[in-house]
Amino acid sequence: MTQTISSGPSGIAQSMPLSGLTKKANINIIGLEKGDYKGGDSTLCNGCGHDSISAQIITACYELGIQPEALIKFSGIGCSSKSPAYFMSRSFGFNSLHGRMPSVAQGALMANHSLQGLGVSGDGDTGSIGIGQFMHLVRRNLRMVYIIENNGVYGLTKGQFSATSDIGQELKHAGKNELPPIDLCREAIIGGCGFVARSFAGDPKQVVPLIKAALRHRGTAVLDIISPCVTFNNKDDSTKSYAWGREHDERIHDIQFVPNASEIQVDYPAGEAREVELHDGSKIVLHKVDEAMHDPTDKHAAIRLLTEAHDKQEFVTGLLYVDPNRENLAEIHDLGEMPLAHIPNDKLRPSRESLQKLIAGMF
Amino acid sequence: MTQTISSGPSGIAQSMPLSGLTKKANINIIGLEKGDYKGGDSTLCNGCGHDSISAQIITACYELGIQPEALIKFSGIGCSSKSPAYFMSRSFGFNSLHGRMPSVAQGALMANHSLQGLGVSGDGDTGSIGIGQFMHLVRRNLRMVYIIENNGVYGLTKGQFSATSDIGQELKHAGKNELPPIDLCREAIIGGCGFVARSFAGDPKQVVPLIKAALRHRGTAVLDIISPCVTFNNKDDSTKSYAWGREHDERIHDIQFVPNASEIQVDYPAGEAREVELHDGSKIVLHKVDEAMHDPTDKHAAIRLLTEAHDKQEFVTGLLYVDPNRENLAEIHDLGEMPLAHIPNDKLRPSRESLQKLIAGMF
Amino acid sequence: MISNPTTTSPANQPAGPAFIVNDFSITAATKNGSGSQTANLALLRALFKMGIPVSGKNLFPSNIQGRPTWYTIRTSGDGFIARRDESEIVVALNPDTALEDHDKTATGGAFIYEESIKMPLQRDDISYYPIPAKRIAAALEKDPKLKTYSANMVYVGVLMWLLGIEEREMEAALMHHFKGKQKPVDSNMKVVRTSIEWAQANLTKTDLYRVERIDKTKGLIMIDGNTAGALGAIYGGVNFVAWYPITPATSVADGITDYLPRLRIDSETKAPTYAVIQSEDELAALGMVLGAGWAGARSMTSTSGPGISLMAEFSGLGYFAEIPAVIWDVQRMGPATGLPTRVSQGDILKAYWLGHGDTKHVILLPGDPFECFEMGWRAFDLAERLQTPVFVLSDLDIGMNQWMCKPFEYPTEDMDRGKVLTAEQITEMKGFARYKDVDGDGIGWRTLPGTNHPLASYFTRGSGHNERAQLSERSEDWEHNMERLTRKFETARALVPAPQIDIVEGADIGIICFGSTMPAVEETRELLARKGVKTSMLRLRALPMNQQVHDFIGAHKRTFVVEMNTDAQLASLLTLHAPEFATRLVRTNNNSGLPVSAAWLIKRIEGAK
Amino acid sequence: MISNPTTTSPANQPAGPAFIVNDFSITAATKNGSGSQTANLALLRALFKMGIPVSGKNLFPSNIQGRPTWYTIRTSGDGFIARRDESEIVVALNPDTALEDHDKTATGGAFIYEESIKMPLQRDDISYYPIPAKRIAAALEKDPKLKTYSANMVYVGVLMWLLGIEEREMEAALMHHFKGKQKPVDSNMKVVRTSIEWAQANLTKTDLYRVERIDKTKGLIMIDGNTAGALGAIYGGVNFVAWYPITPATSVADGITDYLPRLRIDSETKAPTYAVIQSEDELAALGMVLGAGWAGARSMTSTSGPGISLMAEFSGLGYFAEIPAVIWDVQRMGPATGLPTRVSQGDILKAYWLGHGDTKHVILLPGDPFECFEMGWRAFDLAERLQTPVFVLSDLDIGMNQWMCKPFEYPTEDMDRGKVLTAEQITEMKGFARYKDVDGDGIGWRTLPGTNHPLASYFTRGSGHNERAQLSERSEDWEHNMERLTRKFETARALVPAPQIDIVEGADIGIICFGSTMPAVEETRELLARKGVKTSMLRLRALPMNQQVHDFIGAHKRTFVVEMNTDAQLASLLTLHAPEFATRLVRTNNNSGLPVSAAWLIKRIEGAK
Numbered sequence A, B: 001m002t003q004t005i006s007s008g009p010s011g012i013a014q015s016m017p018l019s020g021l022t023k024k025a026n027i028n029i030i031g032l033e034k035g036d037y038k039g040g041d042s043t044l045c046n047g048c049g050h051d052s053i054s055a056q057i058i059t060a061c062y063e064l065g066i067q068p069e070a071l072i073k074f075s076g077i078g079c080s081s082k083s084p085a086y087f088m089s090r091s092f093g094f095n096s097l098h099g100r101m102p103s104v105a106q107g108a109l110m111a112n113h114s115l116q117g118l119g120v121s122g123d124g125d126t127g128s129i130g131i132g133q134f135m136h137l138v139r140r141n142l143r144m145v146y147i148i149e150n151n152g153v154y155g156l157t158k159g160q161f162s163a164t165s166d167i168g169q170e171l172k173h174a175g176k177n178e179l180p181p182i183d184l185c186r187e188a189i190i191g192g193c194g195f196v197a198r199s200f201a202g203d204p205k206q207v208v209p210l211i212k213a214a215l216r217h218r219g220t221a222v223l224d225i226i227s228p229c230v231t232f233n234n235k236d237d238s239t240k241s242y243a244w245g246r247e248h249d250e251r252i253h254d255i256q257f258v259p260n261a262s263e264i265q266v267d268y269p270a271g272e273a274r275e276v277e278l279h280d281g282s283k284i285v286l287h288k289v290d291e292a293m294h295d296p297t298d299k300h301a302a303i304r305l306l307t308e309a310h311d312k313q314e315f316v317t318g319l320l321y322v323d324p325n326r327e328n329l330a331e332i333h334d335l336g337e338m339p340l341a342h343i344p345n346d347k348l349r350p351s352r353e354s355l356q357k358l359i360a361g362m363f
Numbered sequence C, D: 001m002i003s004n005p006t007t008t009s010p011a012n013q014p015a016g017p018a019f020i021v022n023d024f025s026i027t028a029a030t031k032n033g034s035g036s037q038t039a040n041l042a043l044l045r046a047l048f049k050m051g052i053p054v055s056g057k058n059l060f061p062s063n064i065q066g067r068p069t070w071y072t073i074r075t076s077g078d079g080f081i082a083r084r085d086e087s088e089i090v091v092a093l094n095p096d097t098a099l100e101d102h103d104k105t106a107t108g109g110a111f112i113y114e115e116s117i118k119m120p121l122q123r124d125d126i127s128y129y130p131i132p133a134k135r136i137a138a139a140l141e142k143d144p145k146l147k148t149y150s151a152n153m154v155y156v157g158v159l160m161w162l163l164g165i166e167e168r169e170m171e172a173a174l175m176h177h178f179k180g181k182q183k184p185v186d187s188n189m190k191v192v193r194t195s196i197e198w199a200q201a202n203l204t205k206t207d208l209y210r211v212e213r214i215d216k217t218k219g220l221i222m223i224d225g226n227t228a229g230a231l232g233a234i235y236g237g238v239n240f241v242a243w244y245p246i247t248p249a250t251s252v253a254d255g256i257t258d259y260l261p262r263l264r265i266d267s268e269t270k271a272p273t274y275a276v277i278q279s280e281d282e283l284a285a286l287g288m289v290l291g292a293g294w295a296g297a298r299s300m301t302s303t304s305g306p307g308i309s310l311m312a313e314f315s316g317l318g319y320f321a322e323i324p325a326v327i328w329d330v331q332r333m334g335p336a337t338g339l340p341t342r343v344s345q346g347d348i349l350k351a352y353w354l355g356h357g358d359t360k361h362v363i364l365l366p367g368d369p370f371e372c373f374e375m376g377w378r379a380f381d382l383a384e385r386l387q388t389p390v391f392v393l394s395d396l397d398i399g400m401n402q403w404m405c406k407p408f409e410y411p412t413e414d415m416d417r418g419k420v421l422t423a424e425q426i427t428e429m430k431g432f433a434r435y436k437d438v439d440g441d442g443i444g445w446r447t448l449p450g451t452n453h454p455l456a457s458y459f460t461r462g463s464g465h466n467e468r469a470q471l472s473e474r475s476e477d478w479e480h481n482m483e484r485l486t487r488k489f490e491t492a493r494a495l496v497p498a499p500q501i502d503i504v505e506g507a508d509i510g511i512i513c514f515g516s517t518m519p520a521v522e523e524t525r526e527l528l529a530r531k532g533v534k535t536s537m538l539r540l541r542a543l544p545m546n547q548q549v550h551d552f553i554g555a556h557k558r559t560f561v562v563e564m565n566t567d568a569q570l571a572s573l574l575t576l577h578a579p580e581f582a583t584r585l586v587r588t589n590n591n592s593g594l595p596v597s598a599a600w601l602i603k604r605i606e607g608a609k
């Protein structure tokens, strides 16, 4: 039965909404209401950035008309990693081990590559204990959306430095951080990731379209979303705090997702538009908002941009790098349409004769 | 007694040879013969690149007049990681676990930061299982020389792909590699490493001065040395093979190490020279050999150079990036002259009175 | 300060036989992150300062804010500090759990609840006290953030009035809590006093519970085991720590990080005599610790279950390469992520055999904060003497709860740095063999990296080696080395802390326990004794076990093995230690995630009859 | 092909009583990487094809080239295939070890050595045969690289002449080795024939050993356990493999990777029905395997000791989240890196309890390649039925050496995919509870990700959960769940392969063993029987153990527990399984790193008398 639910490597393109439609109706293209995408009650702190991101994931999946049962939620361990329990209860979820989400996701999505993968991790989960699995996931280019809810601190263990903490940041017991933060976006680009973006949890206008675009990407799509920890890391001097974010959030462009099969781009006058074609044919249209125009297909530019921002301890938001051309892991392994998990037993067990032949060669 | 053997964070500067001297005498500045630097008999395959590197380490340490007892050899697991047994038997050695050399080295060299650390690892040991510890080592900037004997294959387990294997490379059971190699030099630079170089095992003229310079560096010095595995990875189509190396080895400059206190640079006419000052005051003189002159203090240039080479599946050799200014781990922790391991017991156990005071506060 | 402001407390009227004094439990039901910890700890310490034996158990969720939390304080004139199953005095500030808190209140008890909580109150076997916690807090506190916080101090005040807790001891308790800062003490006392006055004016005491100053806590301290362990390590001379955060072990490292700068800066050079590194994970933590121990530092890490699993490979290396290291495991409920905020003793068998192949480890088993301190320093002496990783298995109850215990004893022995050769000695000896058993105790002599002698160095590896630490694949070398390691383990058996034993003449019943179950076992034995049932007891303080353990089991018809895990792990280890008495062991395990109570244990022992 | 070229072999002269036929061992001492494996395997198979029971044991170093290697072939008309301690026929091609090889040669034996090796040859109890291996090779082989290689075929030829090994069987053996490629067969046979002729012309046989065609191998195959396990997995329908290279497990994954494309391409779509990923390490390998097993694939990994340690945390998650997975552990000598090329059974206790907290695992224990194949497919049925990781503990001896065994049996049962609900069933049932014990066997029903029903999904986690897979920190939920897991383990006890038992009337002595020690145990029993000593035997084939094991121990005065490790791990598990008989168990362990011999075991058993 599960054959029917989705559409293999090319993502869930079939069920894509016609432009604008979802905005009017209160059911989406596959006939579901937003309520069908909700999760359990959050147990996170009031005002935690992670909860905003959960809401934005719900919006993106609802508006795209993603079949909840055709999506798997993954996470590691942490406050951020708890959040998959707080959105899309109709989706399967795997809350794995600290820092080990990538390996579990690779196994699950290779066993069933027709399903969409969406992972939520934290900066400690990905940048500290998990940096190795993260680098190798990106290298293998598994088709999944990988969201890092980056607050520059260990929330669930009550406030220690993570690998993305700012230099000079201070915490109760640990004192002052003197180690340079790891820039997970730059790591992703260098690791071969074909979709790398950064945003800010308090900016749904930017986050939602990025999540939608990421859901369309052929391989691993990394979203590093600055997500303030109101409890342990919201001093205004921290780059991960709301206050800081509002001041320093330096846009490079905002994004409007234009689904397949839509001809006219109503509210995006030509000339100012720049298109990047994703693997499934849908396009991302970028709008220049200031002179710092950035070409997300230029790897060197992206790395330079990030390196400069990193040295200044600032972050740029938006789509930083896109390369839709690299094969994803399922493609590299030449998997057919049918997910491995659905292959019937008779195709899994070779014939009696074949074994006799092999044995004959062992005398 | 061990206080006397070395000289704290500033390395072994005291015992530095006067220019040229070592070349004439067959004892070095600290009165040792080259034989005092030899190790046990190698059990590696005849012609293994790793053995050439062992020889070059011996030459560098002998010529610098490094006290063998003042140096610790570290390694993980692999053919490369066996090699510390084949040089400098008078030095202590710790052959640790697969992929875990960085953590062991951090512990040992924080316990005794007066000692020089020299680690030898492999591309599998560092790039596959060990990439996480490698990234965090570099981030902490522990003072040590980290040599990767990079053959793009797992030698000791008889030929599987490593994370630095070329795309398209073929192996007996595994078939064709379709994953992009991880460039450990680029990772090091982005991770905050202040000394990053690449060379080729068959090129002692370049390797020896690089090792010498690395031994002088203030923090972590990463040397990625292409070191062909004659047994499992020497097809001429592999970038890690001798034949390939000879053809494609694309120089950016060669290096002559000029020790402290030496005034005249005998055979290096002025004008063509470009100097980089290392933390201990000694200088590296770079000679331009072709138009592709590279400024190793320019991080952006280094990353770009590597990214271009990486995309072309070529490698550039020489000193790629230098930044002597970042504090090393011992400095960040404000360690004094005396190594932690030498602090006498009476300074390790606080007074009886201090405990009484604490207890008084617990009623 | 008013000399004795609570004379008017109904609890202070001449008692009359009916009153139940210093022998009940108080449970405060709140939401975590609401600041109730200050209130609860202040109550606990005020009672302690009144000379009343107390224990406090915090039952908290594995998140940061807004989830149900219960804090239970037991008062016991008899000095019993084990957890009890029911509470007589219940404070309900959390609407989400008020109903169940109400129903759980013990018969004859008191139910104190925030007035705004609407619920049916139909029990006639308990007293009801509605309190305007929010209103009083709001009236006194401008900052909205602090309103919910202050509400907690309201129930403190009401309880003081209701039970007769002395105001000056409350002030002293808050002074302790705020480390002598007068300002927060005053603002909190303001709420407390206002609440006392409100209670006096508006409530009538109908329950029969109260406290009374006695002197059963004289000379004792109140502290948590993780802080105790941290101080123990510092007085043990720890100078390298690598750790990774995990509940409930984090406060061990936090304690070390907080106290080191105060206690361990070199008075001459002003340089720290230590380094503490938060590593990227537990594999790296133990890797660093082994590197440092190998190089001559007193080196340790602290973790809990999941970290123990991740340390398996390095533990095996430490055992086989023979490197001193100290590993604290503050146990939480497993398997897997399990219940990070619930107590368990489920790692004892796992830590003992941690690592593939034939590894086995030395383990210390502290029974309270006093022993956390002692084993905190002793672990380093054992690790360096035995040249092997030493595990200290504490648990969430000892580690994170406040325990009443003896004041820490300053180390009774000088540091034992173990068998280390100097360059001079090597000259005399003309070289050395790292893994040679020269003394017959299975322990070789080692040199430290940097020892300035051409023959001082050796090559450390996890692969097979001969006495000279050279790689060897010869069967004889392997067997020889493994035999020596077995001999060394026998040496350890004699060196580790002996069990605490109390043999009672004519007792058929033995009880073996370790760690935090001790108070429940003591209470059980006392209560059984009152019924005329004699029991002997052995509290294990370390592994491997010695002959005394064997003999103890042999000396009793049945021995109840008390432990907190599913698979009766200690019972298994005892079976292997004393196979000929195997059938005398009675598995007495509990894995509710809560500290065991005497009531439970008595039922198990009497049930087995 | 010449029909019977070796008639002139002295070994083929009418025997005469003096000759010792089909009952001796041959050891070839060479350097690794020199290509002697072809020579040795060809000899082994040629003898096998002559109908003579043989076994081959490769003793190789943990490096790639140039270190001493010994290959020992045992011929046994009795069909004994265990390792023997001494060799009668010794071939010395490695100067580094020639002297010790010479001294080790059994009295009455033959010492065949490369003529260029200079050494004192003064024993009068053995025959000497100098051979010009290098010269003959040099004469025939132009390519210098291949010269050393060909030298090996020279001793093959000489041995054929000396012992009477048939040329056509050698040719058939080489044909097998080179998978039917005529060219390499011819070039090798050229060297072989030249060497035979040389021997004929230049040597005189003075020893008394020879072989003779019999028919004791009819219907048997010769294969290594890792290849067998790989094929078993493929016929078990494995469709996801994640692994990390490690000796001696690598050839399991290599076998799978080599055979899958031949056996498992979908005939219609031409797409592979599998994916094999070489992961970055063992943590990731098991993480991937659990992810795939959770999503509905038949999922496995293969590793050895160090990898088992690294898989501890994920093993606990697999146990507690109840995810099917198969983990092959081809055991090598530990602790730590240990001896990667030496055999051991030192992980059995470690794998059984792998992971912190109360985890315990189902373990299969194949005794030979035949069972590696069978357990290779059966492991998936058990894993999916029990929804838990299943370990298969093989070892280096079974895994990497050629074993004579029964031909693999095609799976006798259809695949058991376990309890999986479809969308249709969920509609009927109106939802489901993932961890509810509806059938009383402790196993809940699961759904696979993607199951297209609004009520199909559940949230998988390693933290405490209730029957509906919701996070729960309630004691009752935790205990309830752990009780069910214990019940499930009892179900496993009944499902796993029963032990192989041979009870002998009136035997006081029992022997319990598992895995690769089987041949030595069988030989021991036969030889003791010939002396009139009766023994019963139980070979364990899985954990947890069932009642039969308990009864077996109870039925014998003493039971010898044969195993290859230092700490007598199986004896410990048996003690816990049958505590009342604990004192009847006799620890009979060996950790030399070599397969145990009957001679050793007989000594241990008789010594214990």
Ligand SMILES: Cc1ncc(C[n+]2csc(CCOP(=O)(O)OP(=O)(O)O)c2C)c(N)n1
Residues within 6 Å of the ligand: A077, A078, A079, A080, A081, A098, A121, A122, A123, A124, A125, A126, A149, A151, A153, A154, A155, A156, A157, A162, A229, C244, C245, C246, C247, C282, C306, C307, C310, C337
């Ligand atoms: C192996 C292991 N080590 C440590 C922990 C404890 N732990 C739980 S969450 C966490 C850090 C989470 O930080 P982050 O990933 O940034 O998530 P956040 O809570 O900040 O959202 C740690 C160390 C664990 N669960 N497992």
Ligand SMILES: Cc1ncc(C[n+]2csc(CCOP(=O)(O)OP(=O)(O)O)c2C)c(N)n1
Residues within 6 Å of the ligand: B077, B078, B079, B080, B081, B098, B121, B122, B123, B124, B125, B126, B149, B151, B153, B154, B155, B156, B157, B162, B229, D244, D245, D246, D247, D282, D306, D307, D310, D337
């Ligand atoms: C935990 C663990 N997994 C696997 C192995 C097996 N192993 C030994 S060396 C090696 C790879 C070595 O490759 P590399 O680091 O490139 O060194 P090289 O031999 O190529 O010099 C592996 C996988 C091991 N020793 N430990």
Ligand code: SF4
Residues within 6 Å of the ligand: A043, A044, A045, A047, A048, A049, A050, A079, A080, A151, A155, A156, A228, A229, A230, A231, A232, C064, C065
């Ligand atoms: S602690 Fe920080 S990260 Fe965790 S839930 Fe609270 S605000 Fe969010």
Ligand code: SF4
Residues within 6 Å of the ligand: B043, B044, B045, B047, B048, B049, B050, B079, B080, B151, B155, B156, B228, B229, B230, B231, B232, D064, D065
């Ligand atoms: S296998 Fe390769 S890497 Fe290993 S020793 Fe031989 S040549 Fe060197």
Ligand SMILES: [Mg+2]
Residues within 6 Å of the ligand: A122, A123, A124, A149, A150, A151, A152, A153, A154, A155, A162
């Ligand atoms: Mg975080």
Ligand SMILES: [Mg+2]
Residues within 6 Å of the ligand: B122, B123, B124, B149, B150, B151, B152, B153, B154, B155, B162
């Ligand atoms: Mg390599």
